[in-house]
Amino acid sequence: MQSKRTNPGELRVAVVGFGWMGRVHTLAYRRVSEHFPGLPLRPRLAAVADEVPGRAEEAAALFGFERAATDWRALVDALDIDAVSITAPNFLHREIGEAFARAGKHIWIEKPVGVDAADARAVEAAALESGVTARVGFNYRNAPAVRRAKRLIAEGAIGTPTHASFRLLGDYAADPAGAFTWRYELERAGHGVVGDLAAHGVDLIRYLLGEVVDVTSAGAIFIGERRRPTGATTGHVRAEEGDLVTVANEDWSASLLTLDSGAKVTLEASRVAVGHQNDYGFRIHGTHGALEWDFRRMGELLQAGGEHAQDLPMATVFTGPGDGASAAFQPGSALSLSYDDLKVIEAEGFLQAVAGVPGADGAGLADAVAAAEVLDAIAASSESGARVTVAQRIAIAEAAR
Ligand SMILES: NC(=O)c1ccc[n+]([C@@H]2O[C@H](COP(=O)([O-])OP(=O)(O)OC[C@H]3O[C@@H](n4cnc5c(N)ncnc54)[C@H](O)[C@@H]3O)[C@@H](O)[C@H]2O)c1
Incomplete structure (x- = not known):
């Protein structure tokens, strides 16, 4: 009630x-x-x-x-x-x-x-x-540069997207002394870095380029055991004492995805990428241009575009009040938003949606389901080594129910 x-x-x-x-x-x-x-x-x-x-x-x-x-x-x-x-x-x-x-x-x-x-x-x-x-x-879909990229793709500014590369590299698990928290257990986390970081990549891919049709993936665990922490944890903490426990889900994952448009996308995610903290971003290539974004330089979008595809320069554009929800935070260009601001934008979408505002912003549960189907397909392909269609994976899951 x-x-x-x-x-x-x-x-x-x-x-x-x-x-x-x-x-x-x-x-x-x-x-x-x-x-x-x-x-x-x-x-x-x-x-x-x-x-x-x-x-x-x-x-x-x-x-x-x-x-x-x-x-x-x-x-x-x-x-x-x-x-x-x-x-x-x-x-x-x-x-x-x-x-x-x-x-x-x-x-x-x-x-x-x-x-x-x-x-x-x-x-x-x-x-x-x-x-x-x-x-x-x-x-991450709330970043003004991502919104700008979506608009540019829709306007045809890079022609037809042909191939792209998405990466989500982190080092939060690179230290072997990093505690065995819920993130390393099948029962409590499910997938490893696939659920943790590749999930964001899949959402960005779907948001910017379209639905994923099939995946060919590989995954690996590089740090096979970690110590169970003796007290309560939050985030990524170290554990020097405690029992050694076997890590059950992947540290690294790489996939080749085919989209419904026919575009090809590579997606790499790692939680043990030494030297890379929150190194999230993409490069999208189209028939007449390209776009590139790095979360760590959130307010910058690299753009190339023009009729003659060869030798085009990549120009840096600083996002401004016309991009996404930027204007709710800053009055001019090149005043970058923060990670927390992305969540404020998400909260706005949530409140709009609850209030019944038409066209309320934000990802819904249908997006979560669609992303999760791709993540499960990535896990299945990593296990079998074979290409898995997302539809195949759904059919297998339905038959098992
Ligand atoms: N959107 C993002 O960028 C992003 C970033 C990090 C985490 N996440 C997601 O957020 C969720 C939480 O991640 P986190 O990094 O905040 O984890 P965390 O370990 O820092 O925090 C989890 C909290 O949940 C509490 N908790 C555990 N069991 C509970 C229970 N039965 N009842 C009430 N509280 C309980 C823990 O005590 C802890 O305070 C995960 O699903 C994760 O995938 C999303």
Whole structure:
């Protein structure tokens, strides 16, 4: 049953899981109304839950949540909560997502939405049945340079996209002393770097270039054992003591993708790429031009274009108020946004969607399901060494149900 809002201009939100993402969602809720004053809804921090004793209380004291809980179940049927941010580890997305959706709460959920496509589908089904609105944490599509790239591709500025390369390289797991957290377990994470980082790459590919038809992939684990931490963790911490445990999912993945347009795309993701921190980006080549973006230089887009394809220079364009939601943050060009700003934009899309604004911005659960199907196909292809069509992979999963 959906709760009745006491103040129709307010959306009373809960945040479940207060690690890195819980904090970023909370900060976004706190800033979104100031950046987007026209929004019909204003978030109110109603509740926070985290299973680590004291963590939710600390968050409540610091950020102003009205109450704190260690068990998220205590919040599911609360009449003073309209929406929830699900920022707990992947294995909890399905259970928490289904429970809150069935209780009539709108959902802003982190990628990859569960450990596999079946989980993402289950959350989508629950949301559809209950008629609640959902948005998913595919934040990189919110970067103004990515929005500019999408517009340029649609306008034909690079001709027909023929091939592209997407990379998501990180070093957060490059230290063998990095603790064995939920991210390294099949049961709690599902895929390894495929669910963690390639998920963002697949969303960008779909957003910019179209649907993935087939994949040929390889994956590898380079650090086979890690130590189980002795205390609670958040993010990527070191563990010098504790039992050695076998890492169950991939550190690195590389794929060749065919898109529905026929374009060919390479996608590489690594969590052990020494020397590369948050090195995310793409190069897209078309018949008459090219685009290149590096997340670490978020406000810059490299562009080439012209009638004669050969010898075109790549020019750097600094994004400005005309690109994406830039104008909500800065008045001129070359004033770059931050990672947190991408989440403020995502919060805006969520609030718009809940308020029923036509054409509300942001990735939805259908995007999460579509991305998860590709991620499962990548995992299947890495295992078999064969090319896997996404449709084949869906058929196999359906037959197994
Ligand atoms: N969109 C992005 O760029 C991005 C970046 C990082 C993580 N993520 C996603 O966000 C999610 C969380 O990742 P993180 O980096 O914040 O992880 P984290 O480990 O820093 O935080 C997870 C939090 O969830 C809490 N938690 C665990 N079990 C719980 C339970 N039963 N009830 C309540 N709280 C519980 C933990 O105590 C911890 O505070 C993951 O799904 C991850 O894929 C997305």
